[in-house]
Amino acid sequence: MENRLKILIVDDEESLRMTFAIFLSKEGYHVMTTCTYEEALAALERNQFDLLFVDVVLGGKSGFDLLREIRGRSMSCPVVMITGSPSDESAARASELGAFDYIPKPVLKDTLLQVTRAALGKK
Amino acid sequence: MRQSSEAEIRYRTLFEQAPDGILIIGTDGAILDFNEAAHRQLGFSREEFAGLKISDIDPLESNEEIQARIRRLLHREKAEFEVTLRTKEGAARDVHVIAQAFALSGRTLFHTIWRDITDRRKAENALREALVRVAEESARTDAIIEAVGDGISIQDTNFTVLYQNRVHKNLLGEHTGEHCYRAYQCRESICEGCYLAMSLKDGKVHQGERLRITVEGKRYYDVVASPLRDSTGRIIAAIEAVREITARKQMEEELRRHREQLEDLVEERTKEILHAAQLASIGQLAAGVAHEINNPINGIINYAQILTDTLPAFSKERDIATRIIKEGKRVATIVHSLLSFGRKQKGEKIPVGIENILFEALILTEAQIRKEGICLKIHMTEGLPRVEAHPQQLQQVFLNVLTNAQYALNQRYPKAQKDKILEIHGEKVIVNDDSRVRISFLDYGTGIPSQMLGKVANPFFSTKPSGQGTGLGLSICHEIVKAHGGSLTVESEEGKFTRVMIDIPVAKSDGK
Numbered sequence: 001m002e003n004r005l006k007i008l009i010v011d012d013e014e015s016l017r018m019t020f021a022i023f024l025s026k027e028g029y030h031v032m033t034t035c036t037y038e039e040a041l042a043a044l045e046r047n048q049f050d051l052l053f054v055d056v057v058l059g060g061k062s063g064f065d066l067l068r069e070i071r072g073r074s075m076s077c078p079v080v081m082i083t084g085s086p087s088d089e090s091a092a093r094a095s096e097l098g099a100f101d102y103i104p105k106p107v108l109k110d111t112l113l114q115v116t117r118a119a120l121g122k123k
Numbered sequence: 124m125r126q127s128s129e130a131e132i133r134y135r136t137l138f139e140q141a142p143d144g145i146l147i148i149g150t151d152g153a154i155l156d157f158n159e160a161a162h163r164q165l166g167f168s169r170e171e172f173a174g175l176k177i178s179d180i181d182p183l184e185s186n187e188e189i190q191a192r193i194r195r196l197l198h199r200e201k202a203e204f205e206v207t208l209r210t211k212e213g214a215a216r217d218v219h220v221i222a223q224a225f226a227l228s229g230r231t232l233f234h235t236i237w238r239d240i241t242d243r244r245k246a247e248n249a250l251r252e253a254l255v256r257v258a259e260e261s262a263r264t265d266a267i268i269e270a271v272g273d274g275i276s277i278q279d280t281n282f283t284v285l286y287q288n289r290v291h292k293n294l295l296g297e298h299t300g301e302h303c304y305r306a307y308q309c310r311e312s313i314c315e316g317c318y319l320a321m322s323l324k325d326g327k328v329h330q331g332e333r334l335r336i337t338v339e340g341k342r343y344y345d346v347v348a349s350p351l352r353d354s355t356g357r358i359i360a361a362i363e364a365v366r367e368i369t370a371r372k373q374m375e376e377e378l379r380r381h382r383e384q385l386e387d388l389v390e391e392r393t394k395e396i397l398h399a400a401q402l403a404s405i406g407q408l409a410a411g412v413a414h415e416i417n418n419p420i421n422g423i424i425n426y427a428q429i430l431t432d433t434l435p436a437f438s439k440e441r442d443i444a445t446r447i448i449k450e451g452k453r454v455a456t457i458v459h460s461l462l463s464f465g466r467k468q469k470g471e472k473i474p475v476g477i478e479n480i481l482f483e484a485l486i487l488t489e490a491q492i493r494k495e496g497i498c499l500k501i502h503m504t505e506g507l508p509r510v511e512a513h514p515q516q517l518q519q520v521f522l523n524v525l526t527n528a529q530y531a532l533n534q535r536y537p538k539a540q541k542d543k544i545l546e547i548h549g550e551k552v553i554v555n556d557d558s559r560v561r562i563s564f565l566d567y568g569t570g571i572p573s574q575m576l577g578k579v580a581n582p583f584f585s586t587k588p589s590g591q592g593t594g595l596g597l598s599i600c601h602e603i604v605k606a607h608g609g610s611l612t613v614e615s616e617e618g619k620f621t622r623v624m625i626d627i628p629v630a631k632s633d634g635k
């Protein structure tokens with residue numbers, strides 16, 4: 001349990017949280033999911049994560065706020081931003097804030113696993 | 124004595140009854156005798172006349188002049204001259220005088236006989252003045268005819284040219300004596316709608332335009348015809364005033380053409396603007412709803428993926444789950460395509476070799492093209508100039524056009540065969556004085572029905588069966604090419620071929 005890699009999914013869409021968790025768990029990762037910015041912060045306080053998937057749009061505060069917060073706390077784990085409305089501007093912003101990747105939805109199983117491997121491999 | 128008396132009576136009778144005035148005058152100018160006509164013509168009574176001297180009835184001549192005349196008469200037998208006499212009332216009478224000196228009882232006398240020519244003089248003067256007036260009038264008319272600047276000709280009732288002024292000769296050549304229809308229009312009978320014929324017929328002025336075909340091309344004239352009458356009012360000829368208006372006509376024609384071009388341009392631009400606005404609003408709408416669609420579609424695909432992962436292989440349920448994924452991806456593709464309408468390209472265009480972009484697109488598709496048995500023929504002009512472009516966007520255009528060509532070829536020829544040909548040409552062309560690089564894709568596939576050809580660039584319009592195309596590919600290509608200052612044109616014949624030509628302006632750094 002302790003040597004499994006920990007992944008946090010932050011998305012207000014239940015379907016995303018559920019399906020991502022199933023795909024990643026099957027690969028042997030320890031997956032946690034949260035719905036909001038606040039929940040995510042709380043989870044980050046209690047856990048050490050190896051990888052985060054963060055939706056850009058989180059009712060209220062945005063995924064970018066969370067990314068900034070993480071970087072502010074000198075946490076170095078890779079963060080992959082996902083979004084339902086991709087744009088050049090938000091992609092550039094993700095890159096500026098040091099996101100590992102920026103993936104437009106729909107994020108399919110193969111993509112999810114590939115990016116996960118790449119992000120964790122880098123770490 | 125009796126003889127002399129008879130002679131005297133005869134003379135006296137002749138003297139008195141002569142219609143001309145007769146005077147007998149002395150060398151001092153005294154009037155010694157006068158006849159009835161003299162007395163009547165000058166209005167003096169016989170008593171008054173008896174006391175007069177020649178200077179009294181010839182006041183315009185001085186005494187010296189009269190004396191000089193008398194002296195000259197003394198040396199000659201006879202003189203004829205004209206003088207102006209004065210009547211008792213002071214009226215002037217012009218007279219023609221024949222005077223002769225003769226001797227009577229040792230005295231020299233003058234016999235003068237005059238004829239009143241006042242009326243003849245008046246008539247002569249009137250005639251002279253009239254002639255002067257006619258000459259002046261004629262000169263003025265000539266001057267007016269020349270000054271008008273119009274060609275003027277007169278034709279008689281048989282359409283024979285009687286007169287042409289200088290301008291008319293310069294305009295139409297010298298044709299006096301010829302029939303106008305033959306001279307000017309090379310016809311054997313009068314022209315339809317001849318204005319001159321109308322004037323000859325109804326005596327009114329007629330005006331209009333005439334066209335004349337010459338070796339130098341079409342020439343247009345403005346013609347005014349008016350009748351010419353004799354003193355009895357009978358129409359004997361007609362005058363034709365001709366002004367060449369070819370230049371004006373050409374300008375009008377030019378103006379009309381320009382106006383039409385402008386209207387076409389405005390219409391075209393309006394269409395483009397409306398089209399751009401339509402696409403932009405589609406893009407905005409897509410950006411607005413993309414999030415709302417992508418999230419649930421992500422869920423649907425992933426749920427179906429979980430089913431696929433867990434259901435037994437080759438089961439009907441697993442097949443359905445796979446189909447759900449496929450359809451979900453289709454929805455995602457449409458949303459992705461729609462987003463590109465609203466997106467503005469960031470960054471500067473860079474000068475690139477368009478053939479390199481094409482070859483990169485071909486590398487991506489070559490394997491598939493070979494697999495489908497399509498015969499690919501590429502003809503590239505050596506050393507094509509570079510274009511300024513966003514390479515990725517142009518690659519997207521080429522990929523899209525290639526995909527369409529492959530589709531059309533596969534529809535027509537499901538299997539490999541020699542006519543399953545796709546030709547790609549690259550060349551430099553000049554369009555409206557602009558140097559462009561043209562890449563054309565010619566496929567001998569199914570072609571596009573002519574009634575659909577005008578719509579292929581419309582968003583959501585697809586020639587493919589429902590479910591096989593989004594109808595967005597070519598409209599996005601169109602937008603991309605337009606953003607590069609180029610053009611994308613499609614030519615096609617159903618059942619034969621489709622040719623897509625993409626023109627991109629040559630980079631400024633590569634010169635024109």
